[in-house]
Amino acid sequence: MTAKPLLRVLAGETVSPPPIWLMRQAGRYLPEFRALRAQADFITRCMTPDTATELTLQPIRRFGMDGAILFSDILILPWSMGQQLAFIEGTGPVLEPIRTAADIVRLRSGERAERMAPVMQTLRRLRDTLDAPGEIGVGRGGQTTLIGFAGAPFTVACYMVEGGGSRDFAITRGMAFSEPALFDRLIDLLIEATAAMLCEQIEAGAEAVMLFDSWSGLLPPSQFERYVIAPTRAIVQAIRAVHPQTPIIGFPRLCGVLAGRYAALTGIQAIGLDTGADLGLVATQLPQGMAMQGNLDPLCLIAGGLPLAQETRAIRAAMAGRPHIFNLGHGVLPQTPVEHVQNLVELVRRA
Numbered sequence: 001m002t003a004k005p006l007l008r009v010l011a012g013e014t015v016s017p018p019p020i021w022l023m024r025q026a027g028r029y030l031p032e033f034r035a036l037r038a039q040a041d042f043i044t045r046c047m048t049p050d051t052a053t054e055l056t057l058q059p060i061r062r063f064g065m066d067g068a069i070l071f072s073d074i075l076i077l078p079w080s081m082g083q084q085l086a087f088i089e090g091t092g093p094v095l096e097p098i099r100t101a102a103d104i105v106r107l108r109s110g111e112r113a114e115r116m117a118p119v120m121q122t123l124r125r126l127r128d129t130l131d132a133p134g135e136i137g138v139g140r141g142g143q144t145t146l147i148g149f150a151g152a153p154f155t156v157a158c159y160m161v162e163g164g165g166s167r168d169f170a171i172t173r174g175m176a177f178s179e180p181a182l183f184d185r186l187i188d189l190l191i192e193a194t195a196a197m198l199c200e201q202i203e204a205g206a207e208a209v210m211l212f213d214s215w216s217g218l219l220p221p222s223q224f225e226r227y228v229i230a231p232t233r234a235i236v237q238a239i240r241a242v243h244p245q246t247p248i249i250g251f252p253r254l255c256g257v258l259a260g261r262y263a264a265l266t267g268i269q270a271i272g273l274d275t276g277a278d279l280g281l282v283a284t285q286l287p288q289g290m291a292m293q294g295n296l297d298p299l300c301l302i303a304g305g306l307p308l309a310q311e312t313r314a315i316r317a318a319m320a321g322r323p324h325i326f327n328l329g330h331g332v333l334p335q336t337p338v339e340h341v342q343n344l345v346e347l348v349r350r351a
């Protein structure tokens with residue numbers, strides 16, 4: 001059997017048409033997701049292997065995506081370390097904020113692996129299902145790659161310190177400047193926990209892992225080095241020491257011209273690009289042959305029709321002859337028409 005298309009691209013091969021999956025492909029835009037959503041709160045859904053497996057597979061069944069991303073959240077890590085977390089309808093995640101050394105000491109990293117155990121069970125189940133013979137339609141006969149993930153330390157720290165979402169994460173960025181020793185401690189704790197958790201995900205069946213650094217673009221260059229590049233490199237090295245073959249995708253969202261430094265210095269195999277990135281231009285700044293993932297605007301997917309066809313074609317043209325994984329520049333939005341996602345998959349797979 002030839003290797004899965006997504007894994008071939010992550011190994012540096014050019015595959016045409018490119019493999020496709022979408023960030024937040026499991027979500028409220030799917031009627032079958034909304035049906036299961038009513039039954040339990042978000043954390044319970046993440047921690048129930050039956051439910052998390054089903055939610056992960058819904059977009060695979062419907063669209064035959066090349067990647068299946070574990071149904072979970074970047075904030076499950078702080079939750080597993082003992083930080084209080086709730087997902088409130090209409091508000092988003094709410095956490096008990098971490099602001100002092102005592103708050104950090106109160107975290108219980110020792111319990112992390114045990115609290116995370118159901119997630120690993122979900123991954124084992126997913127891998128069995130995706131790779132089972134006769135499961136054409138679910139894993140397209142063993143063609144779908146199972147992707148594990150984590151938030152990168154800076155982005156997770158943003159939510160941990162702020163206590164939830166924010167437009168600019170000003171409290172977190174303020175802490176990084178005014179209390180660097182304290183912020184370093186939090187980042188170091190997250191480096192260790194994230195690397196350990198991603199190794200566990202790989203051991204449970206994840207074939208590639210992705211680090212979401214959604215807020216990396218808020219930092220000035222000096223702090224981008226310290227809180228984005230250095231922690232990512234440390235995590236990549238820790239994973240590589242145990243699982244040298246597993247590809248790692250980095251997603252330094254909104255990093256702009258720092259994409260080249262990030263790609264060259266962190267050791268990742270592939271870089272996810274946000275909607276604002278000019279793919280052709282970024283390509284000239286990356287290590288030779290590095291795989292790129294992205295970057296259709298999620299709003300273009302909502303619009304559909306001619307703009308969707310044009311933008312998709314432009315991305316395909318910019319990435320022709322390069323290792324590329326088709327994706328959005330950020331997650332699928334809840335108001336996205338399901339048919340537009342179907343159209344997109346067909347457009348990308350049309351030779």
Ligand code: 1CP
Binds near residue numbers: 072
């Ligand atoms: O039922 C619901 O409404 C819960 C909504 C939801 C979902 C479906 C949340 C809350 N998280 C998720 C799943 C999720 N989150 C996945 C799973 C797989 C998939 O992509 O299909 C992944 C990879 C994430 C990652 C994630 N969570 C990120 C990084 C990517 C990004 O969007 O920038 C971030 C920043 C979060 C935090 C988070 N979780 C949920 C929300 C609403 C948010 C954003 C909060 C905010 O900043 O306002």
